[in-house]
Amino acid sequence: MASISNAALKQRHMKPANDDVNNTQHFGSLDNPFFEDEMMNKKLYPESQNDSFDLQLLYLRFQRRHPYTTAWLLYLGFLFSLIFFACQIHYALPSPVPSELGAVLDPATGLYQHRFSEENVRKIVRHLSEDIGYRIVGTEQDQETQEYLINELKQLKEQAQQESTRLRAMQSDKDVAIEIALPQFDMWVQVEDGSHQFDFMSKECDKNAILLNAHYDTTLGSPGAVDDALPVGVMMEIIRIVSQRPTLKKNMFNGGEESLQDASHSFITMHELRHSIRAVINLEGCGTSGPEILFQANSKPMIEAYSRVPYPHGNVMGNDLFSTGVVLSDTDFRQFVDYGNLTGLDLAVYKNSYLYHTHLDLDELMERGLPQHIGENTLALATYLADEVDLTSSMERTKAVVYFDVFGQFFVSYSMETAIMSHIFIGVLVVITLVTGASRPTVRSLVSVVLSFISALLTPLFSVIMIQALGKSMIWFSNEWLPVVIFGPLSAAGMLYVQWLFHNTRIASGTNELNTLSSIQVSYTIAMAAASVLGIASSYFLAIYSLFTSVALIFNHKRTASQKKSGVDYTAYYVASAIQTFYCSHLAFSLYDLIVPLTGRIGVDAPVDHIIAIMTGFTIVSFSPPLLAFSHRFGCSSLKRAISRLVVLQIVIILVCSAILTPYDTLHPKRVFAQHMRNLTSGESLMYVAHADAGPFYSPYITQIESLYDTKATFRSGNGNNGDWKSVYPFNQFLDSYVFDTTPYIRKHTTNATLSKSSAPLTDLIQRPPVLYSENVSYNPETGLRKLTILCTHPNYIWTVTSFDAEVVSWSMKLEVPSKEKFHYVVRHAGGYKSDGWRLDLEYRAAGIDDKLRVELTAMETEGFGRDIERELEGSGDIGVMRRLVKARPDDVSLTYFSSVLSNFDL
Template sequence: MGDKQKLILAESVETPENVVKKDATLKVPWYFASGFLLFWGLLFFAVVIPYFYRLPTALTLEDAKKNVFITERAYKNLYKLSNIGNKLEGSTQNEVEAVNFILNELAQIHEVLLEDYFEMEVDVSRASGAFVYKTMLNMYQGVQNIAVKLTPKGSTSETYLLVNSHFDSKPATWSAGDDGFMVVTMLEVLRVIATTKQTIEHPIVFLFNGAEESAMQASHGFVTQHKWAPYCKAVINLDAAGSGGREVLFQSGPNHPWLVNYYKNYVKHPFATTMAEEIFQSGIIPSDSDFRQFNLFGNIPGLDMAQCINGFVYHTKYDLIDVIPRESLQNTGDNVLGLVRGLANATELHDTQAYKSGHSVFFDFLGLYFVHYSETTGVSLNYGVAGAALILIFVSMWRMAAVSRISICHVVRWFILVIIIQIISFVLGLALPIVVAYVFDNLGLSLTYYSTPLLVIGLYVCPSLIGLSLPITIYYGIQRNEKISTAYHLQLALHAQTLILALLAVGITLYGLRSAYIFVIPLIFYVISLAFNLLTTLHDRGFAWTGLLKASQIIPFLYSSYLFYIFVVVLTPMGGRSGSATNRDLYIAVLAAAGTVLSFGFLIPLINAFRKPSLVVFSLLAITAVAVYLASSTQIGFPYRPKTNGQRVSYLQVRNMFYEYDGTLSKDESGYLFNFQDRREEKPLLGTKVNLTGLVSIQSDCETHMMCGMPLYDYRYAQNRLQSKWLPRSEPIEPPASSSLELLSKTVVNETTVRFEFNLTGPSHMSVFIQPYEDVEISDWSFLRSYLENPPAAPLSYHIYFTYGIDSSPLNFFLEISKPDGDFNVPLFQLGASRHFIENEGDAQAVKFASSFPSYSILAEWPALYERYIF
């Protein structure tokens, strides 16, 4: 035996009997155990929460000489823009007033332009086109784009940087956050660059698009039709899914990691994560952005950034300037200005395809530091850390065997048992919050945390901690191994946790997800602490090794809790607008559980270093019980609050008119078509002043009628149709404006084909539904051919979603119908036309009905006319 090994044994080893007897006396008194967990809780509230909401000081006009982003000026512009009111595509506010506002601001910037440094060109264009989106053909006419090209004097570059945001609105919102916030940010960034004596290499195109909310039409029009689009080689897209706070980088590239490097070098207040990118692209977030259009139709890589805090007001009448702190504008303005300046000088812009080289792994730490590396590096790092962890675990067990004077096989056998216990703990840590979410949903108590986020701790975090701690605590309470000390047993539990994370990191890496880094971070720091403990012999000195372990887990704890807090904050309000088909509580439960497991996985077993660790488990049970009571039996658990956390209620004031083949009117009904936005559907309205007597599901209508026989507004209405409900009313709903669907001609083309030509007039938002009968085929039409050849899956019909901006001319279209037997004097197809009078509040009865909703309801409703014909 070497001298070093003798020294270790002399210093740290007693006979096994003495070790066992001394275990109890080495443990810390029981009352410190709760303090141990409380410390980590306080660390979260003292560090993570303040840094998550931290914003820079807003600059005023007194700072204007510094050539920096001036919030005061941008805020004044936001006040003017949001006060225009709702800017629905096709409305005067959007097509005239908002356009004039932007043009006036651009004219003022042009007046102060440094003409020795820059040239500035403004182009207002109109676009018409179509593309397939989800289950519908998205068709647009006369949508407007305001494009500004800022060109450095003497520049020979033929590659441009594109910066984009939109100025239109969803119905019934003034859209201060989505996306007025980003519009005024762009205006101020343009102003600063245009008035600063600096040199930039590439022209910059600032695109203010006027039709994003109708499935991103204006950006499609720009990237497919505008004269500058072919020269745009990278894009910074600016959007919102909230209002106020920091903007998050949630998409990059794709396959252009150099863009993330510019983000690191030029963004002052980083806020980004690869995990957000992968979650967004998975489709579980009910949103999309113009970034999709630039990538898909223009092959333009870039960075997609959006406001994400306070999504409760997103797309509602409460999206006002009052909820946006000036500091939030400064945060985004600083970042966008720095990023635009950096990318405008990027050498990569000359030939972006030459730098196409895979994805990036990226994330920020508390907004203080930004980390990024290539996907290839990430794969090597993940495998390397997992391998190092396995090696150190083996070394640790060898040391345990040597110090305890037993065979390593004995240690391995106990380690296998501990692994089983730890796997059970890991699974329970994830499963118990899911069980709570499932039970609450079955009881009709979804979204209890919607207005009281602290309930997430009691409902999901504490059950996860119980799951993590209970099996291992029971095990330590009953095991009687006299050869391996309790301190060593505790280390074996942490080694088992390490093994689980290592296998997860390797498995997820093999699956191709870059988010595997979230498992590697706690692994790295555990490996470092274990290596130091082994080198310093703290590994063998009772519980002495726990001090270094606790210190090493501070950074992983802060990051893991910070990361998952981001997703809970962002996804909680989305549960109020994701439809009623899925239980969104499961998403929050999974996020809370995963965050808890990663944050406390190496910490919660340490309660067994204290006496009576079961008291900690009972304390967690007590907190969970209190939370369950508050959520299920008190007003605290009621999801909705006026203004701040409203219940979104979407319905149409519908007039349905069915015309048969002979022209007779077979059905004429009026009522309200509800498309419920969250899991609770109409239940919160029962017992209020809202009269829902007669409310029924339309599921049976969906089985017998084309598109349920209803004016389904867009793809979301179509997706959620089986959960939609109908409330009939006796008084007919009169359309507030004239509209018509006219058959212009019916012409036999040949023996098997007949051509129908139609004219459709009406409001700015309409849909056409087409469904041929079984022995009939649509051989040609005036719409996009690719949609004809790839129809939506049955039972959905063809859905042409048509909107117009500044150009309100009628929609003329034709259908060529083929029938093998050439008999055209029988029903060939059904055609439905829906018109949505979005800017109209409806008749007196509809207004009275709307006024009966409680103060916490946020309505999105308007009259709609649906006419179904058989030709």
């Protein structure tokens, strides 16, 4: 390579630059168009011919000729490097501790050093999820789980007693001075009537008691490794540790969360210890990887306690989001708060919830280090609460607490009063920047910032129109970050388009930059003030943006003053973006991990493409607001080119993704529900198949089933047909169905020749179906009230659902009648194993003694759930209607299946 002389460089610099660079007026180190000359004249580079010198000159030439590209590449490279590092920190998990290191004897003291061991937890998880399997309330597996846990707890109790004996022996040795008393170990097994309304250790218990809660049952269609065998295993490991060292805990497992939280309700309303409980730590699982998160918290002392855990991960935004009802999920935490008036924390595994409540909730798919993470956090939290906090004092419930983790490294919490004071300080700082001239917003630039924000939210909806026109709804579903690719470029284009419209060509680009950056500061400050007035704890996020934009403006003011320049110095953008982009990335990971998989189970009518597109727009505009100002740096024409390129990129991305992507795959399956319903009243035998999201369904899956049973499906809307899926109430309201008449298939494939030619209803072959009886019927003509006792027998059936319309005055359930008017009642019963009946006393307004109550009864068969598939009809031969459907399940479908019967009774 040949070197370039100083004269040649100077001659080249005398040539006119393009319009955009002339309009820029400045370019940091990148601001100075004669940077190469200065370098040469100051002899910063040796005037010798070598590869290093030539490469640097090539870079300088490229920078001089393409300042627009260089500046964008450097700035965007900086921003994306922040995303990369935030990702590494956000998803980091501790190394698992093996079983042999869970208890190590210290020869110097003779005491065991106990550590939480992931390996111990996984042994329990594997036994529950693989050896026992589907632990549905009322099944044999449910009973087996209870017996297993009781036996394990008895073994831990024996170990604690042995350790206590060993320590007493050590204390009797005169050469050993040690005073240690282990906690007393007691167990309760509670069986209660847990009737409640669902809307969508020593017996002298310490009054300072902490409740650790987890449920061991599973939902339909899932072996429940994470939900909730993992928290059960975590609690067992904590019991092992605390029962062998001087720390007192009270623990509780429950077996009825998936059946609308019956067990937790029973405990907090009926157990003898309920008045001794001061705080609750609820452990849940709705994902299979990543760090667990603090989902909900309702008191300052409990939030402060959480700050002591080794791996904090939580944000008040999640609390605010949960309170809106947007997240269609619920946990036992609600029962403890609503019925026990407790304060506490709700912790949950949430990342990769594609597998939540599916057949893929397996130990082998649970990320390595996850049990260690949640275990060490829970142990530290419970230990601190028990040893350091006096819970007998006032534990006032409040949501007026700001809290957030800082990249999972430490936890910050403070009251709303403190938040208001800090916001006032930030507001004063903003005023100072305005007075000193560091911040120079204009009405024009302020309007442009607000409209850019709105445009960033709405322009991705054009991408929604494109993918839906191509028949590719939800193509972003198979990866949490695909929405950014599929909707992000157009969102950025929309955001910049507003800036192009508002770019003032009568002033320098640098002035446009400063005005826009100043307006970003003012916009966030106004939003912060409004959120503060409304008492929104999440306003801290706005405060961070306002603060660091102000810091950047002050830095820029000093920098430009020292260099006698105007506008925005290039380095000021790095100051403005560093904390904002880094922290936004950290929050965005949690947001996408939570929301994107959730769209696979919120109903077929939910506008999920629109929701995700708008969420993506919010992320784009929050990723680095200073980009709005930076976009003015090279003038109007360069801004226009950036917009056009983003639009073209967006079109290409959508076309390519539509051609090669599908919404579902093996580890990101579509949720499908199948129910073989036998209607004893009508004599019909029907297969209902439904899905829980807006993605493609009829083709090819329904067409495949039509071929399988050699019959055409009939579409049946969930609106007006709520009885179709009453067995899974209240989830039934989300399900539209395709219905298949299975009677022809059964007659064709039965080995019973008589049955194949018979026209009698197949339901006549059902033996001992659920039945409702009425007893003690009476009518009072003066009050117009009719009384009766309803008795239900349901051998070999579980989860009965009874529904009727009546003006109920009183009943025998342990809760108030929810309505004084005529009302549609849905009463669900989920009993234990071999619980074959129930009773309900009822009094309702009627026209007379013969004004009978029309009651619909649905019951689920105990067969299925991973062991058997379906009880065959008596005398029909081995047909296997459900078995055939399960066997033909595609790899990208998660199938929840069961059989049920339906009858109507006049009582």
